[in-house]
Amino acid sequence: xxxxxxxxxxxxxxxxxxxxxxxxxxxxxxxxxxxxxxxxxxxxxxxxxxxxxxxxxxxxxxxxxxxxxxxxxxxxxxxxxxxxxxxxxxxxxxxxxxxxxxxxxxxxxxxxxxxxxxxxxxxxxxxxxxxxxxxxxxxxxxxxxxxxxxxxxxxxxxxxxxxxxxxxxxxxxxxxxxxxxxxxxxxxxxxxxxxxxxxxxxxxxxxxxxxxxxxxxxxxxxxxxxxxxxxxxxxxxxxxxxxxxxxxxxxxxxxxxxxxxxxxxxxxxxxxxxxxxxxxxxxxxxxxxxxxxxxxxxxxxxxxxxxxxxxxxxxxxxxxxxxxxxxxxxxxxxxxxxxxxxxxxxxxxxxxxxxxxxxxxxxxxxxxxxxxxxxxxxxxxxxxxxxxxxxxxxxxxxxxxxxxxxxxxxxxxxxxxxxxxxxxxxxxxxxxxxxxxxxxxxxxxxxxxxxxxxxxxxxxxxxxxxxxxxxxxxxx
Amino acid sequence: xxxxxxxxxxxxxxxxxxxxxxxxxxxxxxxxxxxxxxxxxxxxxxxxxxxxxxxxxxxxxxxxxxxxxxxxxxxxxxxxxxxxxxxxxxxxxxxxxxxxxxxxxxxxxxxxxxxxxxxxxxxxxxxxxxxxxxxxxxxxxxxxxxxxxxxxxxxxxxxxxxxxxxxxxxxxxxxxxxxxxxxxxxxxxxxxxxxxxxxxxxxxxxxxxxxxxxxxxxxxxxxxxxxxxxxxxxxxxxxxxxxxxxxxxxxxxxxxxxxxxxxxxxxxxxxxxxxxxxxxxxxxxxxxxxxxxxxxxxxxxxxxxxxxxxxxxxxxxxxxxxxxxxxxxxxxxxxxxxxxxxxxxxxxxxxxxxxxxxxxxxxxxxxxxxxxxxxxxxxxxxxxxxxxxxxxxxxxxxxxxxxxxxxxxxxxxxxxxxxxxxxxxxxxxxxxxxxxxxxxxxxxxxxxxxxxxxxxxxxxxxxxxxxxxxxxxxxxxxxxx
Numbered sequence: 001x002x003x004x005x006x007x008x009x010x011x012x013x014x015x016x017x018x019x020x021x022x023x024x025x026x027x028x029x030x031x032x033x034x035x036x037x038x039x040x041x042x043x044x045x046x047x048x049x050x051x052x053x054x055x056x057x058x059x060x061x062x063x064x065x066x067x068x069x070x071x072x073x074x075x076x077x078x079x080x081x082x083x084x085x086x087x088x089x090x091x092x093x094x095x096x097x098x099x100x101x102x103x104x105x106x107x108x109x110x111x112x113x114x115x116x117x118x119x120x121x122x123x124x125x126x127x128x129x130x131x132x133x134x135x136x137x138x139x140x141x142x143x144x145x146x147x148x149x150x151x152x153x154x155x156x157x158x159x160x161x162x163x164x165x166x167x168x169x170x171x172x173x174x175x176x177x178x179x180x181x182x183x184x185x186x187x188x189x190x191x192x193x194x195x196x197x198x199x200x201x202x203x204x205x206x207x208x209x210x211x212x213x214x215x216x217x218x219x220x221x222x223x224x225x226x227x228x229x230x231x232x233x234x235x236x237x238x239x240x241x242x243x244x245x246x247x248x249x250x251x252x253x254x255x256x257x258x259x260x261x262x263x264x265x266x267x268x269x270x271x272x273x274x275x276x277x278x279x280x281x282x283x284x285x286x287x288x289x290x291x292x293x294x295x296x297x298x299x300x301x302x303x304x305x306x307x308x309x310x311x312x313x314x315x316x317x318x319x320x321x322x323x324x325x326x327x328x329x330x331x332x333x334x335x336x337x338x339x340x341x342x343x344x345x346x347x348x349x350x351x352x353x354x355x356x357x358x359x360x361x362x363x364x365x366x367x368x369x370x371x372x373x374x375x376x377x378x379x380x381x382x383x384x385x386x387x388x389x390x391x392x393x394x395x396x397x398x399x400x401x402x403x404x405x406x407x408x409x410x411x412x413x414x415x416x417x418x419x420x421x422x423x424x425x426x427x428x429x430x431x432x433x434x435x436x437x438x439x440x441x442x443x444x445x446x447x448x449x450x451x452x453x454x455x456x457x458x459x460x461x462x463x464x465x466x467x468x469x470x471x472x473x474x475x476x
Numbered sequence: 477x478x479x480x481x482x483x484x485x486x487x488x489x490x491x492x493x494x495x496x497x498x499x500x501x502x503x504x505x506x507x508x509x510x511x512x513x514x515x516x517x518x519x520x521x522x523x524x525x526x527x528x529x530x531x532x533x534x535x536x537x538x539x540x541x542x543x544x545x546x547x548x549x550x551x552x553x554x555x556x557x558x559x560x561x562x563x564x565x566x567x568x569x570x571x572x573x574x575x576x577x578x579x580x581x582x583x584x585x586x587x588x589x590x591x592x593x594x595x596x597x598x599x600x601x602x603x604x605x606x607x608x609x610x611x612x613x614x615x616x617x618x619x620x621x622x623x624x625x626x627x628x629x630x631x632x633x634x635x636x637x638x639x640x641x642x643x644x645x646x647x648x649x650x651x652x653x654x655x656x657x658x659x660x661x662x663x664x665x666x667x668x669x670x671x672x673x674x675x676x677x678x679x680x681x682x683x684x685x686x687x688x689x690x691x692x693x694x695x696x697x698x699x700x701x702x703x704x705x706x707x708x709x710x711x712x713x714x715x716x717x718x719x720x721x722x723x724x725x726x727x728x729x730x731x732x733x734x735x736x737x738x739x740x741x742x743x744x745x746x747x748x749x750x751x752x753x754x755x756x757x758x759x760x761x762x763x764x765x766x767x768x769x770x771x772x773x774x775x776x777x778x779x780x781x782x783x784x785x786x787x788x789x790x791x792x793x794x795x796x797x798x799x800x801x802x803x804x805x806x807x808x809x810x811x812x813x814x815x816x817x818x819x820x821x822x823x824x825x826x827x828x829x830x831x832x833x834x835x836x837x838x839x840x841x842x843x844x845x846x847x848x849x850x851x852x853x854x855x856x857x858x859x860x861x862x863x864x865x866x867x868x869x870x871x872x873x874x875x876x877x878x879x880x881x882x883x884x885x886x887x888x889x890x891x892x893x894x895x896x897x898x899x900x901x902x903x904x905x906x907x908x909x910x911x912x913x914x915x916x917x918x919x920x921x922x923x924x925x926x927x928x929x930x931x932x933x934x935x936x937x938x939x940x941x942x943x944x945x946x947x948x949x950x951x952x953x954x955x956x957x
Contacts, residue, residue, distance in 0.1 A: 042805065043805065044578065045681040046678070048713055050713055082820055084804045088800045268844055270840065272852060278715050
């Protein structure tokens with residue numbers, strides 16, 4: 001039997017506000033344990049939270065970027081549970097009135113645009129971290145992360161493959177980066193997701209029983225987790241079993257998910273309205289003010305790159321949905337670069353080099369202007385394409401300008417007519433039989449002769465000039 | 477010396493300013509009085525002699541420089557031990573926080589310190605402010621100043637007793653369902669619960685966040701007004717605090733009650749009310765009528781629902797507020813345990829007393845999935861009805877007078893076995909917290925067993941001025957009893 005996979009995501013993104021959500025502690029990653037916390041975020045008796053308005057603003061911004069409705073009268077709620085990384089033993093979150101709801105994100109997957117529903121986006125505080133001692137007997141709590149602002153983005157179960165979910169995560173990450181509300185650093189845990197997976201026989205309308213997977217910290221891990229879970233569920237159904245609703249934990253190192261708790265053991269979080277924080281009232285004017293701060297988003301760029309710059313759909317998608325390339329690309333255009341040439345360089349050699357280095361486009365060490373210069377040198381026939389690639393390699397290692405590099409590397413193309421004529425005559429004299437051979441149909445001697453000229457000029461002869469010169473002599 | 481402690485804040489402040497006595501001398505006298513009285517009174521959990529004398533010395537410097545901005549400068553007072561004091565242990569009368577020393581001051585402490593007030597110590601309460609007799613303290617049983625065999629009321633029993641025993645000139649208490657007014661009535665002092673939001677709750681160890689409010693207890697109405705205007709005001713750290721435009725509470729006192737409409741809700745004078753108390757309160761009302769107040773009979777039918785709604789809402793919030801005492805970060809941790817869950821269970825079982833555990837269980841239950849709508853949600857609906865009811869009554873009247881409590885102070889141990897009997901002591905006070913209104917208990921006589929009776933004066937939101945004025949007017953005409 002064929003099965004259809006149904007996936008929904010809950011993504012947590014840490015916001016990059018200067019301070020935490022309910023106190024004035026710095027919102028910074030990587031400090032010594034328990035040096036970035038105060039009585040408020042570490043849950044001392046008698047302290048009170050005061051909501052950072054920037055957090056609300058960032059969430060609304062994210063909501064607008066994802067085409068959500070903004071809730072005029074919203075509130076915060078307490079989610080109660082005991083865990084040592086949660087010093088108040090409740091998390092201030094949002095239950096029934098999230099700040100944003102009913103939006104969507106269009107993703108571009110396998111040459112088609114697909115619309116993914118956004119159920120809701122709400123604000124909440126992050127918990128701390130537990131560090132387990134090597135002896136297995138002791139655990140230590142680090143509260144630096146307590147009170148770091150989060151938005152939780154919940155999607156509709158609209159994904160039909162791990163691939164779609166993966167593209168969504170990439171798109172979402174780029175939207176958040178474009179609007180500047182989160183750094184989205186996976187390695188620092190600032191973007192994490194819970195994955196809901198179910199399968200159903202193809203054609204069946206009713207959704208299958210889902211399992212929820214927690215603790216997925218990387219996109220690669222998310223894809224592996226979804227694939228694993230899909231296969232696990234299909235295997236159970238194939239053997240005539242039934243899927244249990246349960247929460248599982250993804251173990252990225254082992255590449256498998258393990259049961260965390262069954263439905264019966266599900267937490268009762270006893271949500272109730274947070275009495276220490278006033279309801280959040282967002283006026284229509286505020287929403288419009290925030291809307292004005294949203295830059296051009298990936299989908300808009302995607303369309304514009306095709307319409308305005310004539311890029312292919314594929315090339316446009318690769319640049320538009322990757323913030324760092326999009327930023328670099330657009331700066332190159334501003335510097336007078338040719339869109340198609342720039343796009344080719346970005347998606348060709350630059351991507352190849354970045355991939356080798358396992359880096360993203362924000363790691364490009366040279367200025368957009370330098371790439372434009374390089375393309376101009378090629379356009380003006382001053383260097384060959386092959387030489388330009390050599391120059392690009394060097395540009396990743398040194399901050400010298402392309403022109404300096406071309407000079408240093410001696411790659412300047414020779415386009416001096418009389419100089420080239422001299423070499424061509426020399427080569428023709430060394431190969432006196434070639435015109436006859438050419439006339440007899442052995443046209444490949446042309447290539448051979450051009451090669452000889454290139455060799456004699458140490459690769460600097462402009463082949464586009466050499467070519468007609470030799471042809472003329474052969475046909476004489 | 478005890479005469480000195482009969483003085484009002486205004487009188488003692490005059491003496492300090494005229495250098496008839498220094499703050500250090502006054503503080504020493506307060507400490508002597510505490511030393512002498514405490515073996516019987518047991519109002520104090522912590523006496524901070526050293527800090528108090530240092531504060532007094534500083535107050536004297538301020539007084540000498542003539543820069544004293546506050547009438548409270550140099551005057552000894554006590555603070556309920558659920559209000560955080562930097563560097564001084566704040567126990568909430570619980571084993572859980574027996575050794576807890578906050579690294580911060582509550583907002584009210586910052587204000588009092590700014591006024592160079594002198595805190596001589598922290599006073600007893602029912603554990604985490606849950607109770608009506610101060611018998612739920614882990615540490616000691618505070619006595620009633622009028623009868624050592626009786627309770628001082630609660631939960632601010634130590635605050636009321638320390639004033640009643642003349643150990644200090646005033647104290648701070650907290651009121652979630654009557655915890656300032658009820659002990660004030662039992663101990664024969666004045667106690668004011670301000671409008672919700674008038675005083676910052678920052679640093680008040682939370683019991684029920686939507687109901688808690690800090691307020692003063694003192695020998696007279698004017699003293700309460702002085703303390704209130706010092707501690708009131710918006711605090712950016714407490715989102716529920718509001719800007720008090722009328723923070724000057726003491727200046728309008730004495731303008732009388734002529735033409736003021738005072739409502740008397742018949743439901744508060746029913747059969748469960750001790751007839752002696754009924755008589756004393758109605759006498760006080762008559763006295764005010766003589767002064768020109770217009771007495772209006774009104775009805776507040778929702779009274780019957782206030783108590784259950786109160787116990788649901790307050791316990792629900794408490795169950796969440798007290799979850800942080802888990803033995804992980806600070807406070808009591810069980811000695812032996814074999815897992816994380818075991819540590820939580822044992823620490824909380826051993827660290828909390830029975831009443832606190834009872835309310836945590838009750839609160840956890842009413843918030844549980846499947847019960848939320850029937851209890852918590854319904855209680856919130858009742859809350860809205862009670863609020864609306866008061867708002868509409870306040871279209872007819874300017875203030876409402878009721879008894880503060882249905883009975884005189886009971887004997888120690890009398891009600892400890894019957895929690896619901898104990899809860900009934902709050903019947904007249906809880907609806908005020910539910911509605912977020914200001915209310916004050918003012919002594920209005922004594923019962924035949926010589927125990928004080930308090931009347932409760934309730935005002936409109938942020939209209940403390942009117943109830944202070946009514947209380948003050950009554951004080952001037954009531955004579956001695």
